[in-house]
Amino acid sequence: MLRIDLVMMEHIQAQTCHARRGALKNAFRYGVDYVLSDLHDTGPALMSRNRFNLWSLWDRRHGGPRGDGRGLAWFRQVLSERGFPVENAQLLLLTQPSFLWVHFNPVSFWIALLEGKPCAFVAEVNNTFGDRHCYFCAHDDFRPIGRTDRIIAEKLMHVSPFQKVAGRYVFSFDMSGGAIDIRINYENGDQGVLATLAGARRPATNASLLWAALRRPFGAARVVALIYWQAMILYLKRAPFLKTPEPPEPLISDSHTFRRHQ
Template identity: 50%
Template sequence: MTHRPEQVAAVTTHRRRGSIRHSFRYGVDYVLIDPEVSVRTPLLFSRNRLNLASVHDRDHGGPLRAGCGAGWVRRVMADHGLADARLRVLLLTQPRFFGYVFNPVSFWLVLDQEALLAVIAEVSTPFGDRHSYLCHLPGFVPITPEARIETPKSLHVSPFQDVAGGYEFRFDIQPDRIAIQILHRNGSEGVAAALFGPRAPMSNAGLVRAALRRPLGALRTIFLIYWQALRLRLKGARYRTRPEPPKTEVT
């Protein structure tokens, strides 16, 4: 089954719980592609070369800025007992705009036909670290929208949160939309984050609208991260120094 490239004009929300409350909501543009097949794409989108919007294999799958793309995903899945060449691997990510990229989180979707068997949440930080979380149910049974998948927190993401507690993931991937929820719990503290939006075929007009709607792409993302960090600091949030990143690539 060939997957045609799609765009997701998404919304991301973050809500901090605990002694210092904080929340924000932003629009963000994602693409959903099959990185293992060559298909005709709009003129303004490219794979592994400069364009208005592009996705490069080295940005995903493995170490930050030294990724191996979908091949890395298949190796991870094989290491965890799911090696099947018939499975599809899709990448949900923010594209490069004019060559610049920063993705706080991208998602590798592993599917059997339309059934979602696993998701790898690929988390990157402004500190230059990356860690991925493999999400699946026992026996790799299909992930339903009601399923809750738990995993311990391993990566220092925010200087205002400890590397402690765990995540709860929920995935609702429909033919016309996506909705992903991530809840970090650490006692009475934590963060609830969500990403949701409609799926649509990728088009030149859609890419231009995304570039005009949210100029500078990933540079805007970096700016907003530091802006929210400043707001938290002014509210009195305690700063944590960056610990050593985890030794393993995947939790």
Template identity: 50%
Template structure:
């Protein structure tokens, strides 16, 4: 697989239940092998300020204090899981030093470039983070048709309770990324998708993305809060944020 890709993606969120809501917007992700020494375009930096950058401390552990790839490797090793041969991080990059990742994904591959495990790293706007360990019960390869389940235990939206279940689907190809997360609970739920083509990250693609979306993740946060205002105006029930789970990862 290519070590450093740019995914010009679209994300869709559709809320189900008595108070419905849906939105779709464009978003930039990068897919990177943090263990590889790859040639990078001049407008992208690792652990340094740039027009587009990615900091190890933004991922793998507590927000702003992450351990990056070392954390992901420790998770797989402690659980005796496959996929330790190559671990790719799919995440929104920093734009002019700022980032907010509602969800990032550690894609854990075997020696045949086959997806075996995914760590879905979820952050909320209250400064908390929790990760869901996604794999099949028999630890066989994850294909686009497979459904992987996890129990929801982390507060994401103040307009959704902490109960119910997630179902994940991962369609990871050399030319395309497609991820679906469906949250189901009694009386409601939502579906969220992330879909987009893969292309090598270049100065041209970085500039193109910046010109289309110059506010970067500031725009993402603004859109999240705008959707929250719309739900509040529709009288969706608001729930206060509880403490995060004691463990930073669950199945």
């Protein structure tokens, strides 16, 4: 496995693909812009931390309850409670930044590296109903997570009105020196959805961030519009529409692969 060295702040001009399994098929692919940051260096002038800009990262939007996050301090606490050697780790956030004043992020990833290799991550999942649940993913001995490893977690939060809160997520997490390739396979019997996020790792620059704003304007508003567009397609295909249940408690759950506290 390659060592991962973060170059300042990185801009991942990625592709996301969702493919639904079962009797009713649906699939789509879109371009998305993520950044990878240790939240210590704000990077280019068009990107700011905790203040308004063309693009921005806000501590309150990540790490903890939705809208009331604590950023890196929360991730550090989550790791420490599970016995992870935080003092030797590099902690990163992979997320879609806010665009102007608009923010929505279906999934972000908190990543803990040891000797440059990913050894734990938290999938921070948000739905369009204002809820959040976080899935802590690691091996029980915190060995590096390789591209062929499968991290399994029980699905606990309602994400789509067309999928039940049942079954499991199977995470595949490949973070090499040159690219990121994440696969989330939702499995519930013969039903499910495969979601992927893949893109090259390159330094974030004012030019790349300005090009992203021109190429994919409206940022998070575009993401929400695409989610509702796909929901309308499923509705027209007569997919069963389910009521929204209460969000789960507590905020974070451990994957089946991590057994230290189970």
